[in-house]
Amino acid sequence: MVRFIKKSANTRGLPPGSVVHVGEKKTEKVKISVMDYTIEKFDEKEVKKVEECFSFKRKPSVTWINVDGLHDIEVIKRLGDCFEIHPLVLEGIVNTDQRPKMEDYEKYIFFVLKMLNVDDKTHEIHSEQVSLILGKNYVISFQEQVGDVFDAVRERIRKGKGRIRKMGADYLAYSLIDSVIDNYFIILEMIGEKVENIEQDVVSNPKPEILQKIYNLKREMIYLRKSVWPLREVINGLLREESKLIKKGTNVYLRDLYDHTIQVIDTIETFRDMISGMLDIYMSSVSNKMNEVMKVLTIFAAVFIPLTFIAGVYGMNFHYMPELSLPWAYPAIWIVIITVGISLLVYFKHKKWI
Numbered sequence: 001m002v003r004f005i006k007k008s009a010n011t012r013g014l015p016p017g018s019v020v021h022v023g024e025k026k027t028e029k030v031k032i033s034v035m036d037y038t039i040e041k042f043d044e045k046e047v048k049k050v051e052e053c054f055s056f057k058r059k060p061s062v063t064w065i066n067v068d069g070l071h072d073i074e075v076i077k078r079l080g081d082c083f084e085i086h087p088l089v090l091e092g093i094v095n096t097d098q099r100p101k102m103e104d105y106e107k108y109i110f111f112v113l114k115m116l117n118v119d120d121k122t123h124e125i126h127s128e129q130v131s132l133i134l135g136k137n138y139v140i141s142f143q144e145q146v147g148d149v150f151d152a153v154r155e156r157i158r159k160g161k162g163r164i165r166k167m168g169a170d171y172l173a174y175s176l177i178d179s180v181i182d183n184y185f186i187i188l189e190m191i192g193e194k195v196e197n198i199e200q201d202v203v204s205n206p207k208p209e210i211l212q213k214i215y216n217l218k219r220e221m222i223y224l225r226k227s228v229w230p231l232r233e234v235i236n237g238l239l240r241e242e243s244k245l246i247k248k249g250t251n252v253y254l255r256d257l258y259d260h261t262i263q264v265i266d267t268i269e270t271f272r273d274m275i276s277g278m279l280d281i282y283m284s285s286v287s288n289k290m291n292e293v294m295k296v297l298t299i300f301a302a303v304f305i306p307l308t309f310i311a312g313v314y315g316m317n318f319h320y321m322p323e324l325s326l327p328w329a330y331p332a333i334w335i336v337i338i339t340v341g342i343s344l345l346v347y348f349k350h351k352k353w354i
Contacts, residue, residue, distance in 0.1 A: 030069035031146055035157055036061050037165050042158065050075050054082045056138060062169050063138040064157075068146045070094050076142075083108070083140065085133060093142045096129040100230040102237050109134040109245055111173070111234065113180050114227035115149060116187050125187060125220050127227045130180065134173040134245055141176060149183040150176060170250045177235075178257055184228060184264045188271070191220065195274055202278050206285040214279055221272050228268060232261050299354055303344050307337050 034053060036043045038061045047053060056063040070076065073094065080090045089110045092098050103110045111132040116125055131142040141150075153175045156164050164175055194217055201210050235258040239251065246254075314323070314333060323329045348354045 030067060030072045030075050032068075032075075033066045035064040035066075035154065037157055038062070039160075039165050042160070042165070044158070050078050053079065057083060060137065062165075062172060064172055065138065065140045066150075067140070067142045068144075070096065070142060070144055079140070083133070083135065083138075089133070093131045096144055098129060098131075100227070100234050102234040102241075104241055104243055106243075107135065109173075109238075109241075109243060111177070113177065113231070113234075115143075115180050116183060116224070116227060117147075118187065118190065125223060127223070130176075132173055132176060134169060136245060137169050139169050139172045139176070149179045153179055167250070168247060170246050171253070174250055174253050174257065178253075178260075181231070181257065181260050181264060187224070188264065188267050191217070191224075191271060195271055195278075199274070199278055199281075202282050202285060206282050206289070211279075211282055214275060214282060218272075218275050218279070221268065221275060225268050225272070228261075228264055232258070232265060235261050295353075299348060302348075303341050306340050306344070310337055310340070 031046065032050060032053065033046045034044070034056065036056060036059065041061070053065050056065065065079075067075070067079070070093065076090055076094055079085075080087075084107065086105060089103070089105070092110070092112060098112045100114055101112045111134070113130045113132070114127040115130045116127050118125055128144045128148075130148070133140040153164070153172075156162050156175075164171060194213075198210060198213050198217065201207075202214075235254060238246065239254050239258060310333065314321070323332075326332075345354075
């Protein structure tokens, strides 16, 4: 449950807009990188002090400021003061238990996304909160740690590929959100392979270990759905919102982004149904296996009940039992026992019980 609910006891009782970091400290030092570009020019650098970012606010070029690390509250506050970011937005940035959302503050738009990654050792899915602030000529992104899915966007900016350096800050924000959603397909592909392997094991060899895998996968899907499902509202709200920061030419790409989001959600729901179906198949397979065992035991019991009766009758210690004195009595009893046993087996076979 640690991945589902993060501790926020340190914010209890504080007034709204209190900037308090909620989450794990995932990087020792806050790293701030800046990419500033136009069609002709491009500049990229890593700044040591947050004050170095202030001059980009009024530049006509498009600026992307990326902040890795949310535990240093003073850095977040100073950046927020410079770009006139509302205290409630700053609170949402450092509180990493936010659900995906979009809020329009006229001068800027605030986004919260969940960026997913897979642990190489445990193969578990983890999410990282990514907050975006889209202004007139800038985008500020806040991440919990170093490392993200935006390398392709950075490479396009550096080499001037595609439309990104010809478009404005709204297209840059779209590109970042698109990278996050595209990464969902990679995660879903990995989950699809897991589902396929477990499905084969459930049908062929339903062991108790398979049940644990099913439950783990079910928890992963709940976690994934919690991270992705609200994103549909975010993109849909962005399409409906008549913001001056979103140009008409970008709406086409946002509609495509909405289609990708719906596709991701549909795939998640499909996997959830398949996993629920696998749980039913597992229980049915275990029940059928138990029925087969009980069937064999019942057949043995049904065959040996009359034989036990015969052996019980002639096992009684009565002195005057005429068959006991006959020389052929012992083999005759064996013939009767074998005949009864074979007759029962033939009858069960005829009834297709075995």
